[in-house]
Amino acid sequence: METIHVDLGERSYPIYIQPSALQQLSILVQRHQLGRQAALITDENVERLYGDQALISLRSTGMRTTLISVPAGEGQKSLATMDLIFEQLIDAGLDRTSTVIALGGGVIGDLAGFVAATYLRGINLVQVPTTLMAQVDSSIGGKTGVNHRLGKNLIGAFYQPKFVLIDPLLLQTLPEREFWSGFSEVMKYGLIRDAEFFSTLEETTLDRSLLQDTEMLSNVIESCCEIKAAITARDEKETDLRRILNFGHTIGHALEAVSQFELRHGEAVAWGMMAAAWLSHTKDYLEPNEMERIIRMLGKIPKPIIADYDSQVILDYIYRDKKVKNEKLHFVLLKQLGEAFICPHLSESDLRHALRYLQDFSPSRR
Numbered sequence: 001m002e003t004i005h006v007d008l009g010e011r012s013y014p015i016y017i018q019p020s021a022l023q024q025l026s027i028l029v030q031r032h033q034l035g036r037q038a039a040l041i042t043d044e045n046v047e048r049l050y051g052d053q054a055l056i057s058l059r060s061t062g063m064r065t066t067l068i069s070v071p072a073g074e075g076q077k078s079l080a081t082m083d084l085i086f087e088q089l090i091d092a093g094l095d096r097t098s099t100v101i102a103l104g105g106g107v108i109g110d111l112a113g114f115v116a117a118t119y120l121r122g123i124n125l126v127q128v129p130t131t132l133m134a135q136v137d138s139s140i141g142g143k144t145g146v147n148h149r150l151g152k153n154l155i156g157a158f159y160q161p162k163f164v165l166i167d168p169l170l171l172q173t174l175p176e177r178e179f180w181s182g183f184s185e186v187m188k189y190g191l192i193r194d195a196e197f198f199s200t201l202e203e204t205t206l207d208r209s210l211l212q213d214t215e216m217l218s219n220v221i222e223s224c225c226e227i228k229a230a231i232t233a234r235d236e237k238e239t240d241l242r243r244i245l246n247f248g249h250t251i252g253h254a255l256e257a258v259s260q261f262e263l264r265h266g267e268a269v270a271w272g273m274m275a276a277a278w279l280s281h282t283k284d285y286l287e288p289n290e291m292e293r294i295i296r297m298l299g300k301i302p303k304p305i306i307a308d309y310d311s312q313v314i315l316d317y318i319y320r321d322k323k324v325k326n327e328k329l330h331f332v333l334l335k336q337l338g339e340a341f342i343c344p345h346l347s348e349s350d351l352r353h354a355l356r357y358l359q360d361f362s363p364s365r366r
C-alpha cells in the first residue's frame with residue numbers, strides 16, 4: 001500500500017493510499033494496536049454508501065464498534081452535535097484505550113476529530129476521508145474543530161490521527177459539485193509548491209471522466225498528500241510556512257460566508273486564488289503568462305458567479321475575521337508558479353481592486 005509519512009516526532013503517522021483500502025480498515029486498526037472498542041462516526045449519506053462495509057470490516061476482527069451517524073452538512077459541525085456524540089460514547093462505554101474513526105468528508109473529520117481530542121482528554125483517532133476535499137486536505141495536518149454561531153472553526157484543537165486511510169474508489173459516488181470543489185484545493189498545491197504538478201494538471205482532461213479514473217486520481221491525491229505532509233511536518237501549529245496553505249483563503253472564506261455558504265468551500269477558494277494570482281501579478285511578482293495560465297485553470301472549476309455580492313460586505317468580513325483571531329492581514333501571494341510567500345503589506349484598496357477584478361470576470365470568460 002502506498003504510504004506517506006507525516007513526520008511529527010512522537011505524533012508521527014502514516015497516510016495509506018490505495019483503491020479498496022477501506023477493506024483494510026480493521027487490519028490496520030489492529031496493526032496500530034488501537035484497542036478493542038471503537039466509535040465509527042459518519043454522516044447519513046456516507047453511512048448509506050459505506051457504513052456497512054466499514055462496520056463489517058471492523059466487527060470481523062472482534063472490534064466492538066458503535067455506529068454514530070449524524071445528518072450531513074456543515075450545520076453539524078457544532079458543540080450541540082458534539083454533546084449528542086459524547087452521550088453515545090459514554091453510553092457505549094468507550095474508555096481511554098478506545099478509538100474514534102471518522103468516516104466522511106471534512107465536516108465529519110473536523111467534528112469527530114475534535115470529539116476524539118476532547119473525550120476523556122483525548123482518545124485515539126483514525127481519519128478515513130471520503131471526499132476529495134478531505135482526502136487531499138482536511139484529514140491531514142491535525143486541525144479539528146467546530147463552528148460557533150459567531151464564526152466558522154472558532155472552537156477546536158490541533159489533534160493528530162494515528163493514521164489516515166485514503167480509498168480513492170470512494171470518490172466514485174461523490175456528487176460532481178463536491179468533486180470540483182475539492183479539485184480547487186488540488187490545484188492550490190501545484191500553485192503554492194509544485195509547478196511540475198500544476199503542468200501535469202494542465203495536461204489532464206478535466207471533465208467528469210476523471211471521477212472514474214482511479215489510477216489518475218490516486219496519483220493526484222498522493223502528490224497533494226506529500227505536499228501537505230511535508231508542510232505540516234515543518235510547521236505543525238501554523239506559525240509560518242503552513243500559512244501558505246491559506247492561498248486564496250482570505251477572500252475565499254469571506255465569499256463563502258457572504259454567500260451564506262451557498263458557495264462550496266473549494267468554489268470560494270477558486271475565486272480567492274484568482275484574486276490572489278491577479279494581485280501577485282499587479283504587485284509585480286508573477287509574470288503575465290503565468291497569471292494567465294493560472295486564471296485559465298481556475299476558470300475550469302465550475303462555480304457560481306459572485307458578481308452580486310457587495311465588496312464592502314466582503315471586506316468588512318475579512319477585517320472582522322482577522323480581528324477576532326488577532327491576526328494581521330498576511331496575504332499569500334505567488335512569486336512564481338509553484339512558489340508562494342506571505343505578503344504583509346497589502347492595503348484595503350488592493351483588496352478592493354482584486355474584488356473588482358473578480359466581479360468583472362464575466363461568465364462568458366470563465
Ligand SMILES: NC(=O)c1ccc[n+]([C@@H]2O[C@H](COP(=O)([O-])OP(=O)(O)OC[C@H]3O[C@@H](n4cnc5c(N)ncnc54)[C@H](O)[C@@H]3O)[C@@H](O)[C@H]2O)c1
Pocket residue numbers: 043044045046049072073074077104105106107108110130131132133134137138139140141142143144153170171172173174175178181265
Ligand atoms: N481541518 C482542516 O484542515 C480543513 C481543511 C479544509 C476544509 N475543512 C473543513 O471541511 C469541511 C468541508 O468538507 P467537505 O467539502 O468534505 O464537505 P462535507 O463533509 O460536507 O461533504 C460534502 C458532501 O458529500 C457527502 N459525501 C461525503 N463523502 C461522499 C462519498 N464518498 N460519496 C457521496 N457523497 C459523499 C457528504 O455527505 C456531504 O453531503 C468544512 O467544514 C471545512 O471547514 C477542514
Ligand SMILES: [Zn+2]
Pocket residue numbers: 137185249265269
Ligand atoms: Zn481550503
